[in-house]
């Protein structure tokens with residue numbers, strides 16, 4: 001598993017890193033990931049493989065977490081299989097419907113990433129979201145930022161998903177306005193909608209020049225016979241988050257074993273961005 005993963009990772013980075021070994025992580029860059037982990041804590045998982053996939057990043061925002069036990073089990077496995085030490089932060093309560101709720105959580109390398117504080121859930125006054133987005137502040141070297149996570153509705157009709165995408169500027173502005181000094185707002189998650197959909201138009205035309213870091217051409221969900229949809233993304237402001245290096249991607253850990261991965265890992269791929277951490281302008 002590890003070797004498959006490394007091969008894919010190297011092929012993604014071959015051009016940008018040329019002669020560098022991407023695994024001798026440079027102190028001034030970091031990898032921030034968002035990953036829908038398909039009912040972590042509830043579904044049966046191969047925790048060793050899951051740990052090996054996510055432990056290549058510095059911080060991973062976990063979407064679709066069923067309970068704290070799943071996160072603890074993942075962190076225990078990461079501490080076992082990697083040379084790094086890992087810790088986590090989980091939202092204090094789950095969100096969703098009366099019948100079905102999920103947590104958001106973050107797993108991070110303790111020697112590289114500092115958890116600063118929780119920003120709590122988005123105050124969803126108009127009930128725009130089935131699961132309110134959640135935010136927390138972290139610092140990697142000199143780069144501090146608010147990392148927001150969202151698992152959008154799937155629902156009976158596509159219009160439900162489009163409506164949540166249309167409400168994203170409210171989320172961006174809510175977290176942006178919480179802190180006058182801190183303006184690095186990263187919104188990661190599973191939007192259940194291609195970023196090409198016009199529902200994202202208002203967020204992507206925001207005056208702070210918000211961009212989607214993950215290409216619309218990269219599929220992020222796993223179907224039964226192939227990769228299926230482009231549903232996951234990370235949004236940042238080009239105006240404020242100049243720390244984003246314009247390097248991003250997905251990690252395709254499937255190696256053609258779609259059914260196995262869906263059953264024992266997830267039905268999504270992790271997505272990631274590379275950031276510079278030596279300078280912070282806010």
Ligand SMILES: [Ca+2]
Pocket residue numbers: 143144145182183184280281282
């Ligand atoms: Ca900052």
Ligand SMILES: [Ca+2]
Pocket residue numbers: 175176177178179180181182183184
């Ligand atoms: Ca701000």
Ligand SMILES: [Ca+2]
Pocket residue numbers: 183184240241242243280281282
């Ligand atoms: Ca910044």
